[in-house]
Amino acid sequence: MTIAKETIRSLRAVTPQSTIIEARHISQRFTADNGTELTVLHDISFNLYEGEIVAILGRSGAGKSTFLRALAGLVKPTSGTVKYRGETLTGPNPGIALVFQTFALMPWLTVQDNVELGLKARGVPKAKRTKLALDAIDMIGLDGFESAYPKELSGGMRQRVGIARALVLQPDALFMDEPFSALDVLTAENLRQEVLKLWSSEQRSIKSVLMVTHNIEEAVEMADRVVVLGSHPGHLIANVRVDLPRPRDRHSAAFEAMMDKLYAILTRQATQPAQPAHKAEAPELSASSANVPAMDETNLQTAEPLEKIKGRPLPNATPGGLAGLLDVVAEHPDGIDLADLASDLSFEVDDLFPLVDAGTLLHVIVVRDGHVQITEAGDAWHQADILRAKQVFASLAMEHVPLVRNIEHALRHASGGHLRGELMLDLLHARYSDEDAHQQFAIAVEWGRYGELFDYDADDDLLTLDEANKGA
Template sequence: MTVAMETIRSLRAVTPQNTIIEAQHVGQRFTADNGTELTVFDNISFNLYEGEIVAILGRSGAGKSTFLRALAGLVKPTSGTVKYRGEALTGPNPGIALVFQTFALMPWLTVQDNVELGLKARGVPRAERTKLALDAIDMIGLDGFESAYPKELSGGMRQRVGIARALVLRPDALFMDEPFSALDVLTAENLRQEVLKLWSSEQRSIKSVLMVTHNIEEAVEMADRVVVLGSHPGHLIADVRVDLPRPRDRHSVEFEAMVDRLYAILTGQASQPTQQAEALSPSASLTNAPVTDASVTDASDLQPAKTIEKIKEHPLPNATPGGLAGLLDVVAEHPHGIDLADLASALSFEVDDLFPLVDAGTMLRVIVVRDGHVQITEAGDSWHKADILRAKQVFASLAMEHAPLVHNIEHALRKSAEGKLRGELMLDLLRARYANDEAHQQFAIAVEWGRYGELFDYDADDDLLSLDEANKGE
């Protein structure tokens, strides 16, 4: 099939008349151990059509994998409906097969036995399933390894077995949950190309592919359509058509423009005018309301209840001061700024590695991001050029001004009788909004920032927060 024919086939195939999966206003909530209700994703409507590869792209916390499992019928949504071929799902989706990130092979079974698992579960006779399995193994390039065990295979070969196990079922849709993220760069690229070759083959049996990824270049390379999810909770923010002809050249102007467009979408909040950044920043988890009680004895004294209700949806960015300083080192080398795609390439970072640093940088006003382009600010340049001691002072000032959680801890310590607080008090406040693990993460980030800026310290053995000696006289 020629490139032109392939492009035409994909465009013509996507019509409401050949919908495979339809999700309407789907949401997923869970209740944490402490009774807090967590919304993983909310109000997502999505259709998967025959003849297309769709990538679900988003940051960590967007609920990508959980959404994929809801479409697969492996988890039941708490709101909305999922239909397969017009029928509402009441259990596992009969029209899909799933390829996992971690291969999910049975170590005690051979390659052939692993590929036959699904067929055996469906009651396919031995002779038939043997033929189908061998054909699938041959198709994926593993002929000769039928009797090998997973421990004898490389990571790329194990994932090939996972793909063969899915293909042998001849599903309507092949679901892939970050299938290449556990592989080295070269193996991942080779396997992407193999999947695309299988997709373009006249003999292919699957009608559509739906894959979860956090790799923007991977999404542009493989997909006909990219669905972008925002985070905390997951929600649909864009559905982008990728009409680039195949095979796609990663170095072409059109490819790079599409990558830049997706980066801009994923950093849409950070590209807002500077004066709006605090309201939009993921770090704006607590307000700057002053602590009025001089003797802090419990979480209700630390912050009034009405303030807790104003806690933002997004957690503090999981970035260290050292990592942020390193980011500034790179950005400062480009006086006119650098595209996020080029920055990620320069650092060899994935989305989930880069964006927390970008979020932290925009929150502290040391960088500004607009339309996928990042540039250092005057404050960032001051921090970047400062010596070690001065850099700590600059960071402390920025954190106190722009990081409300750090500000509130420091302020509460000043208002307390002895300049000390139990860490558990702050955790109680955070647990009112976050799950236990997230609350601990928020607390740990605040402590690391406070320590670096010599604002306050934390003794984990005694669970005591205290003002830093260098900060007591200020």
């Protein structure tokens, strides 16, 4: 679909007078079932101005949707303030309308009735809301489907209904929470272009768009500004202006450079020196950057409390997936840009980055300025046969992964040569929610099993050394 360049524009009227939403020092904390306090957002300040499309970009765990809901007044921040047109919010934001990832349509209502729902809640008279709804349905390209039910529509058409339901309220700002992620690639791209056409229309009533996404290409294609959030907890790490002319050519050097810049920011490597062309040496990993807390190697019960240890969680990546990543990266001796790697694999951020995190943790790849390259250790694993590959992985895990190393060491010193998994979970619960503690434990077990370091019997809840490792 071709869109004339002059039909798509942004006002860019970013002045205090044009501020729609102002958030100051937003933090959000929740208490888990086990009593642990979890910080989801930490000290985020942000302004949304008239005349701009802003994308909130970040990995899984960055609190993107929570932040969007705080700005929408659906979640009250633990600390900080949100203002709409200068007035502090005490409830739902009256100036926004939301489009959800899962469509959120009422299955017993027709297309027209779904679109009229918000107007009806506002007490708009029947005749007026009918006219407004039909105009919105026509604007989004669904005329002829007014009497259809959601079950009769495709995913793309259902999302069009969701967009029409938001537009009919004539909000100051349209909020979109990963609106295209549940759609197939072609439908998603078509709907993105439709939203951009609506944005450029002289008849549009919305003054700004704020969208959550984990798709970097989508952010660069649509946004005038990209707000990047870091994870665990969500915090602001970058505010990037996208000054590319519209319509944007995804194959242009400028577009690719912007994608590389955002990948570099998300991997927190933007300020590090460029990677040399020869095969990379794995950098040293300091204790402070370890993904999981270290514990006493001889007595788990006297371990330092986990909540006193800093560090990111163990990446949710399988050894098999990581081996597959090395297969691809190894084909590029001088390395490959993460944007190109994601494109080659058809991966989203949340698919690719756990593998990249695992690879850097194990020192089998290095990442510099959004460019990934295999290391000597990675090449040794990549070149090894199946049995040798397990040994190489085990050695890397023991050297660089404290949780795996300490489980293995604890088993060597445990009475009877076994430990209950519940003990490890209790220690992990001191730092993680119940769900995350179980995930961390499951990842460590999978890595330990792959490396033939230890095994776990879920029926008896027992961790034991692997037979191949007992004589090591």
